[in-house]
Amino acid sequence: MAMRKLWKKGLIGALAISMLAACSDSSSSSNEVNSDLTLEEITKKAKEEGNVNSVGMPDTWANWVETWEELGTEYSLKHKDTDMSSAEELAKFEAEKEDATADIGDVGIAFGPIAKDKGLTLPYKTSYWDEIPDWAKDDEGHWIVGYTGTISFLTDKNNVKNAPTSWEDLKNGDYNVSIGDALT
Template sequence: MTVRTCAAIAAVLVSAGCAASTTEEKPLAPVNAKAASMQAGFTSMDRLAEAAKKEGELNVIALPRDWVNYGEIIDTFADKYDIKVNQLEPGASSRRQMEAAAQLKPDVFDLSLEVAVANAPRFAPYKVQGWHDLPDHVKDRNGAWYAGYGGYMSLGYDSAKVKAPASFADLLKPGYTVALPGDPRQTAAAFSGIMAASLQNGVPQVQRGVELFTKLKKEGKLAEPPAANVVVDWDHLNAERAAEPGTSWKVTIPKDSPLGAYYVQAINKDAPHPAAARLWQEFVFSDEGQNLYLKGYARPARGEAMLMKGTLDTETAARLPAPPGPPVLLTIPQTDTAKTYVNKHWAG
């Protein structure tokens, strides 16, 4: 037996209580509830959870319970950590969240990319443990905001009445009655539908999208969603509808229009419950939280990394419509230019 082996066995015996250790443990650093990472502020998830539980509450805003499975996400978080979740204005838009922040005092935000970028100084930088799994182009390098989940613009259709449209141009063919989920000047999903239709070789051309829907309207093919046999909307919403028992509803993502978007998460710099806010972020970006988004038919931002690590719920992922390829993500300048055009030329 070597000296090294003897030393190793002795160490095991000491740790088992056969001898007394003379090494003193260093005291843990005080909790910093406003730190920029779990390690820097709490040193462990247990200490973060303990600090959040002492705060006792979490204020969330603009999280409808039927949107990307937020009902189950909120309830699971509340039960797991024994924290009361106050659900403020579930139907608020991204802009409304920022307008109401001073009055309602949310701890965390769920925002469109352009609103998050414009309001970055109002967020507390924080990098979750899965930070390196997030694509660089959908996170602020300083940790002010970071994508939580996303999806593709899609065509949901009644397969009992029409064939699957292969492209947005197909919607001009006989038999299709089409709906947008709102006014594109006011509703983000409707605007994204216009932009998906505008894509040509992966490049957005807003005039092209507006012209298509103008033609549909002139031909009497544009209707409200209940009367339409095709609905242009995010794939997680069309996929959820397609999963209902006994339905003939199906969903497709046109190969020539792979428009995608992410919703990003951020912590309010003035969060009344800063530890709970950070615990919430750790939860929704954990494997458990990301798979709960997936259960709501959203595409988790850490999905690719989780697939490689074997932690993605592949059975649930298989229920999502197959993407035609990497998503085309609009830049902020492209979005701003397109919104100006739509506001000027859309005939509501």
Template sequence: MPDFQRRKFLVQGSTAALAGMAGLNSSSPASAAPTDELVAAAKAEGHLTVVGLPRDWWGYGDIIDGFKAKYGLGITELMPDAGSAKVINTIRNARDTADPQAPDVIDVGLPFALSAKRDGLLRPYKVAAWEAIPDAAKDPDGYWYGGYYGTLAFEVNADIVTTMPTDWADLASPKYKNAVGLAGNLTSNQAIQGIFAAGLSAAHGNADEAADQGLSFFADLSRRGNFVPIVGGLASLEDGRTPILVRWDYLAATDRERSGGRTRIEIVRPKTGIVGGVYAQAISAFTPHPNAARLWMEYLYTETRAFLNSGYAPADLEGKLARVQHSGTEVYPLFPTQEELDRAREIITNGWGDVVGVQIQCLPCGSPSGIPMVFSEGTIGQRTMSR
């Protein structure tokens, strides 16, 4: 099948702890220098503004510091905890302003990159390593390129949960009463795809039925008293309010690092319903520093291949998206198309109140949300959605 999610990206030699993630690699030399002209133009601009990049996410702290040290540009780290929707809104706002602190470069979930291109919010640029980036992981005109991806998993507080769930159906067991939560509100990409993944498992891989089956799955969890209707995060995982979270595997791994050993956190990738989500890099159409933005992309993809060196990317890619280890078996994730995601979002957000019948409550203000790219603007459950 020709569409994006059916392309099978082949991993060679996955040895890192996070087997569900992939960075970009190529057969090109380990590093390549950007042109002198680009470096000079970027230095003349003197500044770069990034948005939605916390320092403990994907090694971005080291990446930002390395870029700054090498080229001497000032860097504004705008709203490091912003989710993809808020990041895109900062670009929309920049259309009508001449703010020098408007974002230059973004890192967002693929659906947001696709819609941003459609809305004229991105500027195309092809890095020197363009040919090494898999065709299925980049826009053919250079408006965005994938950096990494992960799959939905169960993040489990092993100090509380002694028997690990191995698949979605296990979550309905009486042993997980008052235990299962979603990490992300109902408008977030993470929650939508988590519900979709549960439904994909129940529908035996039929993506057309996944959204409806996902609603039925969570309605059943709620009736059994297993679903906890709060927006889960590291705090609720550790204190036992949601000792099992449906979460991107890389976010779960970051939670484990942030916990620092005070909580035993296990990451379980289910046997079925394996859904992947790609995050994309792009340059704002309204960048105040276009050459600094281009130099940043060269630093990420051509000069250092910073994703591969960040410690989170486990494997080399050969022109394809990666197989991942789930319960000891190599499998190909399903990467939903934009059409499938749009349809799933409509079914889930419109049907949640009637089918599941509970409102997901946000954590109190000040509670650690943990990770960006989880929360999106909007209200929850039976209330109005912003998108």
């Protein structure tokens, strides 16, 4: 596959296609970025390839299913994902080099700079680049942060009269604590 990109998630619909297809010219034998492509040219190249192969972007993570459905509906693209950790993704892209089997990966915020340092990314700046805070992007466009996690306290107010409001309260209180996925 000529098209390769390790990218920190953040776009849907046509913008996701632009990230994927902007990575290379599929008629070229090199893996150089053609950053002068228009959105129409990028969309055409993505449709010609017809597939998006991702790593670490399963339907159940960060609502990727909606992105894949939109790409399928709007551009007739098929999607396949191999779920893996950020470290596994970087190892895969590094091992495969120019013979990449995946187009795109979703890695944790700490892994974007590592991927850039290893030469695994291709720069791309979205149409809304200037709206992204500086802390959430690489100056050259090698990665952006599309979402972050938040730690929170959920309290059953029917059974807990004095809910914790700080880590200190939680540490010193007499609470039954369960740590887990907020979605489940």
